[in-house]
Amino acid sequence: MVSKxxxxxxxxxxxxxxxxxxxxxxxxxxxxxxxKGKERFDQCMAKNRIxxxxxxxEGELKNCSLEEALERVDQxxxxxxxxxxxxxxxxxxxxxLKGIELAKRINGFxxxxxxxxxxRILNASKKFGITLTTISEIINKADLLLFWGANPAExxxxxxxxxxxxxxxxxxxxxxxxxxxxxxPVKTASFNTMGVRDVALQIDPNKDIELIRALKEECxxxxxxxxxxxxxxxxxxxxxxLLNLSGAENGVVFVGQxxxxxQKDTNLIxxxxxxxxxxxxxxxxxxxxxxxxxxxxxxxxxxxxxxxNTGKNHSLQYVNGELIxxxxxxxxxxxxEDFDCSIIIGTDPISHLPSSLARKLASKPIIVIDNRKxxxxxxxxxxxxxxxxxxxxxxxxxxxxxxxxxLKKIINPPSNVISDKDLLEKILYNFETQF
Amino acid sequence: MKMNLNTQRKVDYDxxxxxxxxxxxxxxxxxxIALLNPDDIKSLNISxxxxxxxxxxxxxxxxxxxxxxDVPPRTIIMPVSIWANQITGMEEKNxxxxxxxxxxxxxxxxxxxxxxxxxxxKNS
Numbered sequence: 001m002v003s004k005x006x007x008x009x010x011x012x013x014x015x016x017x018x019x020x021x022x023x024x025x026x027x028x029x030x031x032x033x034x035x036k037g038k039e040r041f042d043q044c045m046a047k048n049r050i051x052x053x054x055x056x057x058e059g060e061l062k063n064c065s066l067e068e069a070l071e072r073v074d075q076x077x078x079x080x081x082x083x084x085x086x087x088x089x090x091x092x093x094x095x096x097l098k099g100i101e102l103a104k105r106i107n108g109f110x111x112x113x114x115x116x117x118x119x120r121i122l123n124a125s126k127k128f129g130i131t132l133t134t135i136s137e138i139i140n141k142a143d144l145l146l147f148w149g150a151n152p153a154e155x156x157x158x159x160x161x162x163x164x165x166x167x168x169x170x171x172x173x174x175x176x177x178x179x180x181x182x183x184x185p186v187k188t189a190s191f192n193t194m195g196v197r198d199v200a201l202q203i204d205p206n207k208d209i210e211l212i213r214a215l216k217e218e219c220x221x222x223x224x225x226x227x228x229x230x231x232x233x234x235x236x237x238x239x240x241x242l243l244n245l246s247g248a249e250n251g252v253v254f255v256g257q258x259x260x261x262x263q264k265d266t267n268l269i270x271x272x273x274x275x276x277x278x279x280x281x282x283x284x285x286x287x288x289x290x291x292x293x294x295x296x297x298x299x300x301x302x303x304x305x306x307x308x309n310t311g312k313n314h315s316l317q318y319v320n321g322e323l324i325x326x327x328x329x330x331x332x333x334x335x336x337e338d339f340d341c342s343i344i345i346g347t348d349p350i351s352h353l354p355s356s357l358a359r360k361l362a363s364k365p366i367i368v369i370d371n372r373k374x375x376x377x378x379x380x381x382x383x384x385x386x387x388x389x390x391x392x393x394x395x396x397x398x399x400x401x402x403x404x405x406x407l408k409k410i411i412n413p414p415s416n417v418i419s420d421k422d423l424l425e426k427i428l429y430n431f432e433t434q435f
Numbered sequence: 436m437k438m439n440l441n442t443q444r445k446v447d448y449d450x451x452x453x454x455x456x457x458x459x460x461x462x463x464x465x466x467x468i469a470l471l472n473p474d475d476i477k478s479l480n481i482s483x484x485x486x487x488x489x490x491x492x493x494x495x496x497x498x499x500x501x502x503x504x505d506v507p508p509r510t511i512i513m514p515v516s517i518w519a520n521q522i523t524g525m526e527e528k529n530x531x532x533x534x535x536x537x538x539x540x541x542x543x544x545x546x547x548x549x550x551x552x553x554x555x556x557k558n559s
Contacts, residue, residue, distance in 0.1 A: 035446060046455045048454060049455070186505065331528060348450070348451070350517065351450055353520065355493075355494060356494075356524060358517075359559050374451075374454050375553060379557050
């Protein structure tokens with residue numbers, strides 16, 4: 001039995017301090033992982049783990065050989081003129097690159113989960129700019145942590161351990177000098193981590209935009225906060241919030257899912273980026289940076305892989321082997337039914353998209369590449385099992401702060417299951433050789 | 436009763452975990468739920484054993500009720516799942532998962548299982 005220090009791919013924080021005891025065949029013990037991380041390691045032996053390839057015959061999914069399943073995939077792709085490829089935030093960068101190569105070869109449209117999540121902030125920042133930071137910089141320097149529409153205690157469980165309680169290299173103190181601010185309409189589990197000098201701001205639902213606008217106005221014109229307060233916060237709360245933001249030497253705003261909601265005629269993200277810009281212009285001694293709290297372990301990776309290989313960070317449409325300009329996203333493609341089959345990799349759109357879109361997606365053949373059962377794999381036409389990246393195969397991934405890390409292999413996958421990158425390579429090879 | 440629906444990822448009600456380790460029953464028990472604050476449960480005159488029908492402009496779903504004191508008044512929180520997504524939708528090009536106006540009524544109808552929902556999705 002050997003103990004190894006490994007990186008956990010349970011979420012986008014990619015903790016690199018996990019100890020795993022293994023004999024090379026099974027994982028015996030996992031030390032230091034959170035609930036989500038433990039689940040990730042337990043997936044290897046989970047009862048709903050997908051181990052055998054499956055194809056749909058007479059309405060039923062039946063086990064088959066990998067060759068039969070790949071042949072069925074090839075038949076679907078050869079009949080298709082508008083295939084969709086979607087997912088990739090639970091895949092390595094190597095698999096993402098292979099996915100883009102496949103999309104190019106089959107004249108498909110490829111997008112990642114990021115486009116309906118934190119990628120929206122990166123897209124907005126193309127016009128306004130964005131100041132990002134890294135986890136190490138936060139540990140070493142940050143004195144203000146603002147979580148807006150985010151519940152790190154449940155979504156990225158060890159994030160607060162790292163950024164709030166760690167002692168920094170350039171500061172003599174740790175938690176004592178860090179102010180934690182949480183802005184959320186719901187009193188989430190994260191509120192329980194707050195100390196006496198922290199600021200808990202439970203705002204009225206759907207009033208984030210009013211709060212952002214009031215803060216922008218107060219930054220430009222002192223005394224503009226109305227006496228009755230804004231968004232359910234009183235005037236003193238607003239003043240404390242602004243004082244903390246403008247007085248921080250190294251402030252960090254963690255942007256959560258709560259800020260990605262749609263509000264009619266407003267662009268929350270754009271206005272938030274403008275607020276940060278105004279505060280940073282006013283700042284005499286420091287700055288405010290952003291961290292995007294995407295959940296999946298390689299959501300940030302697709303942006304980098306797509307941008308560095310194609311010049312576009314998401315929503316790639318290929319026609320005649322060339323990338324073309326397109327305003328489409330995965331949402332508009334599905335909504336307009338502008339596809340005739342889909343390859344879904346490491347995600348479950350039938351569960352996580354609204355049912356109107358799920359119905360449209362389900363009306364065309366679905367090929368799933370995943371290592372666990374999902375609503376999408378249950379209704380798919382072909383299911384290809386994949387190895388678990390970071391446990392059963394290696395792969396490059398990007399942490400939520402856009403730092404690249406190499407995941408290592410710990411044990412062999414069961415039943416000769418191969419990685420998603422190798423599966424995509426086989427699909428591409430079959431398509432090219434039998435065409 | 437008119438309420439405001441928010442979907443959230445919750446560590447105790449996680450669809451990926453239930454799909455991986457659970458079965459159809461545990462999926463339904465953990466995910467086909469609506470979290471309401473105790474005052475709203477009282478005003479709706481229901482108990483934690485009741486079923487409610489939540490109706491939005493995008494659709495409707497029947498789920499079980501769970502009490503959660505930290506949920507704001509007149510708000511329903513549902514874990515992200517296939518059940519919650521029966522009543523979410525899209526506006527223009529954006530998905531709408533939060534701040535959805537819904538009507539809530541008590542019902543004696545059964546909560547649909549994942550098979551029912553998948554059949555509905557596949558065959559509609």
